Amino acid sequence: MDYLAFRLINDYAGQHGWLDGVMVAIASYGSLVFAVVLLWLWGLRTDSASAQNRLVVARALAAAAAALALGQIIIRALPRARPFSSHNVHLLIPHSPDPSFPSDHALAAFAIAAAVVSSQRRLGIALFGFGALLGIARVFVGMHYPLDILGGGRLGGTIGWLAHRADPWLRPVVEVASRRTGAVFRKSRWPRRPTHRA
Numbered sequence: 001m002d003y004l005a006f007r008l009i010n011d012y013a014g015q016h017g018w019l020d021g022v023m024v025a026i027a028s029y030g031s032l033v034f035a036v037v038l039l040w041l042w043g044l045r046t047d048s049a050s051a052q053n054r055l056v057v058a059r060a061l062a063a064a065a066a067a068l069a070l071g072q073i074i075i076r077a078l079p080r081a082r083p084f085s086s087h088n089v090h091l092l093i094p095h096s097p098d099p100s101f102p103s104d105h106a107l108a109a110f111a112i113a114a115a116v117v118s119s120q121r122r123l124g125i126a127l128f129g130f131g132a133l134l135g136i137a138r139v140f141v142g143m144h145y146p147l148d149i150l151g152g153g154r155l156g157g158t159i160g161w162l163a164h165r166a167d168p169w170l171r172p173v174v175e176v177a178s179r180r181t182g183a184v185f186r187k188s189r190w191p192r193r194p195t196h197r198a
Helices: 003-008 017-029 032-042 046-078 104-118 121-140 146-188
Strands: none
Touching: 003 121, 003 146, 017 032, 017 121, 032 046, 032 104, 032 121, 046 104, 046 146, 104 121, 104 146, 121 146
């Protein structure tokens, strides 16, 4: 069933140039969206909410790191060949030699989304949506089976949901990092605080 679901998505690859281009871009560079969002959230100056925003960023990074570390253990314990190793597939990007399950992209994306959604609901939901699109793109380009994405998303999301329990240990780290990065954001004046006209 996993392979049949894979075929339902991957069979569309190579048929439409514009769709291939969009999916290749998302599959290859979609993770950068999460990095940019976290950088924006860290630098967002909203007075009383700034400390909480930065704690959310630290929580998301810690969750992603924990999810990826656990993923490496699973990959080594239960190696699964990627689709192109066992089947004829439409492979649109250079292949990776490491095992397929779970998807690192899904692990990190859903860990970050789950860590963010508890404090920034709309932003977290948007990240969940983009994480799902990233997962579909990874299947579309021939790099993963759907189960790799679902398993990575479930595991990453669970770790992200539990990450708030590390907040007491993360707060001192956030305070130190805030002092070190505060001057950089003040000099650059980015991201700019929203202005209100009378």
